[in-house]
Amino acid sequence: MSNTVNILNGLELLYPDNSVISQLKRTLHSYPKVEPGLVNAYSIGQIKSKLWLIDHLPDNLGMVFICAGWYGTLASFMFDKARHKFDKIRSFDIDPSCYSVADTMNKPWVIDGWQFKASTLDIHSMKYPTEYSTYRSNGTSLSLSESPDTIINTSCEHIENFDTWYFKIPNGKIVVLQSNNFFEVEEHINCSNSLEEFANQTPMEHVHYSGELFFDKYTRYMRIGIK
Numbered sequence: 001m002s003n004t005v006n007i008l009n010g011l012e013l014l015y016p017d018n019s020v021i022s023q024l025k026r027t028l029h030s031y032p033k034v035e036p037g038l039v040n041a042y043s044i045g046q047i048k049s050k051l052w053l054i055d056h057l058p059d060n061l062g063m064v065f066i067c068a069g070w071y072g073t074l075a076s077f078m079f080d081k082a083r084h085k086f087d088k089i090r091s092f093d094i095d096p097s098c099y100s101v102a103d104t105m106n107k108p109w110v111i112d113g114w115q116f117k118a119s120t121l122d123i124h125s126m127k128y129p130t131e132y133s134t135y136r137s138n139g140t141s142l143s144l145s146e147s148p149d150t151i152i153n154t155s156c157e158h159i160e161n162f163d164t165w166y167f168k169i170p171n172g173k174i175v176v177l178q179s180n181n182f183f184e185v186e187e188h189i190n191c192s193n194s195l196e197e198f199a200n201q202t203p204m205e206h207v208h209y210s211g212e213l214f215f216d217k218y219t220r221y222m223r224i225g226i227k
């Protein structure tokens with residue numbers, strides 16, 4: 001048994017009905033190999049950044065597409081803390097190993113009418129409305145066509161040809177974007193040097209929030225508005 005599972009087992013005795021503990025235990029039980037990634041997704045920097053986002057989310061987000069949604073942690077925090085602000089969440093990641101982990105993390109909302117559903121998709125192939133395939137729990141696939149009201153991307157620093165992706169988003173959509181200046185990480189191929197540089201990359205018709213969150217090794221930038 002890994003140290004993480006050991007700690008979670010102990011915590012579960014203390015807090016038997018805690019949804020985050022059961023969510024993590026369930027996911028690590030089904031996907032033990034993703035433990036290092038999940039531990040990273042629950043690091044202090046990741047959680048602070050997600051709570052910062054939730055604190056500034058406007059109301060009436062409608063159908064939310066989380067682009068480059070990884071293991072679905074932001075979605076699970078939004079269900080926990082901001083359920084009144086949105087209708088449904090769809091999570092898309094190019095990595096085919098992410099969707100089943102994200103669906104397991106958000107299982108209660110997958111089971112309940114697909115309030116959450118994760119799928120594999122290169123966000124560069126996203127059209128509006130978006131046609132994509134997803135998998136049911138029995139392994140069969142289904143083609144869907146859905147349109148977002150809100151597009152969230154907290155992984156802008158990871159997106160190659162970011163400008164091409166951003167300019168394809170139709171004007172009038174709500175956009176919620178985070179990036180950072182953490183150039184040292186190899187996968188960070190689209191960092192920004194400043195909030196101003198990030199703003200130049202993400203022009204908006206109306207800005208609802210624009211700010212910085214400081215960490216020891218990097219600064220995270222966030223912009224929320226109407227494209």
Ligand SMILES: C[S@@+](CC[C@H](N)C(=O)[O-])C[C@H]1O[C@@H](n2cnc3c(N)ncnc32)[C@H](O)[C@@H]1O
Binds near residue numbers: 071121
């Ligand atoms: C390490 S994660 C997320 C880190 C980020 N700070 C966050 O918390 O949201 C970055 C994700 O971007 C995904 N990604 C990168 N390029 C993508 C693309 N073109 N389409 C969809 N997902 C992409 C990767 O597969 C990965 O899961």
